[in-house]
Amino acid sequence: MPGTDDAHVRELLSRTLDEDHATLVADWVRHQLDTAVAPHSEQDLRREAAELLEALRAALNTTVAAGRIVARDDAVRDALTSLSEHRARAGAEPSATAMAILSLKRMMLSAIERRTDDAELRYRAALLVTDLLDSAGVLAFAIYANGREHIIREQHDQMLELSTPVVRLWRHVLAVPLIGTLDSARTQVVMNNLLEAIQAHEARVAIIDITGVSTVDTAVAQHLLQTVSAVRLMGADCVISGIRPSIAQTITQLGIDLSHIVTRGTLADALATALRLIGDDARPAAVTG
Template sequence: MSTSEATVRERLTQALAEREDEIADRWVQLQMEQVVLGTDISEAELREEARILVSALTGGLASGVPVNRLVTSHSDLNEAVTELSLRRARAGATPTATSLAVLALKEALLHAVQGGTRDAEELFTAAVFINRLLDPAGALSFEVYVEGREEIIRRQSQQLMELSTPVVRLWRQVLAVPLIGTLDTARTQVVMENLLQAIQEHEALVAIIDITGVPTVDTAVAQHLMQTVNAVRLMGADCVISGIRPPIAQTIAQLGIDLSTILTRATLADALSAAVKLTDGAAPEEEALSLR
């Protein structure tokens, strides 16, 4: 580290230690003036973020870690930037707005350093130093934001799949899964997991998979259905597939898909009749349908 850079680091460390609240307030003000938030995050939340990040920055500079590795190597500073980005992602801010919010801290820090010198060369060195310090923070915030949003999207997709594949308890020992829409590998896995769990919980003997709402059945869909049926059988239950409409029956025949080992019915009513027979003719109990 050059003498001038060491001087800038020392001056910035001192400024942060002595004027931490002032720098945090200025950073909050800059964010609000520049409208770089991209969300309705409150001023109180901004101030808490600023307090945590500026405090971590103070500790990082005092640690002696090289400036270009400070954000990635100093645990408190890395965590502060990461948590800020995740909060912005959950609040719906854009990745660009999140990065700009972090980079707005540059101006607040440079303003703090300017108060102690008027030398143009020192100011230039300070600007370069602050860029080297906070550019990695901007990059990290962008990366964490994108990863955080992807995780949120995956979790929401999982929740939507679970909501779109309910397991219905028709009566004692008889369950049904009404499927609507495309049946792909991911959704089949959710169907299978929910159905097998329900079979265990309710000690079911029959599971009806109704595909009336499935627009098309191709080889992949048929394989998914067969995997689910095989899993249900391993749990000791029988499986009935209902909703085999004429166009679907014709498609299955043309594709040469063998469903001969699976009990199928044209309508849900027919499947219910089959379920009664499979449960030794026991009549349904007088109870409301319940959803898992």
């Protein structure tokens, strides 16, 4: 339980947050808009400010030690998490997010000064406000960093999805045109997308076109072999197209055996081979993703 003096300080700060709520929200929002670090609309900023200030006020009326409020109070952490994650998605700098939290300190201290003439009480209240908002700023920075990493991973995954489209060339014939580097992560995406498309379209032939792949080394070749094996386990044939002379020489020099895989120089040649493999069932189909 907090001591008597601490209780007085907490009561003063809680009352300030309650009775000066509208003023604090307005001042904080205006400061963020004036300093041009706000990544959201004024309405969003008002909502964020109201949620955080109310969470702090409620937490001060509990028995949680002041120094542990930010770490232990769920409502305070939720308000800081929402604020930080929204700003991370909007592209704000992490330092700007932390400074936005810390700028609230000056406004709360000014509000406390208007509430009491007791210098000792104001001093202890200033220490409590500093403790609270310094902790909040550090947590906001950490949440922002973690949220930003998550967003970057999401964007990376989305880019992988977009860079490995599965195209339906013909009835029972699919193709995956690859461009750039084929690493382990991208190979997994290619494999997943292709296998799902084979099942969805009842494909009998899958063409992996590597015309746009810049280089082929042992790792890339192994990734291709894994994908071919997975396609065959689904009951479909696999054709690799885009084998340029330079790539053919590289594969030969590396001693990689692709003799058990059907390969063609161009996508057109691969499609012709696919049509022969499916025989009389070949009928045109709309090209779709």
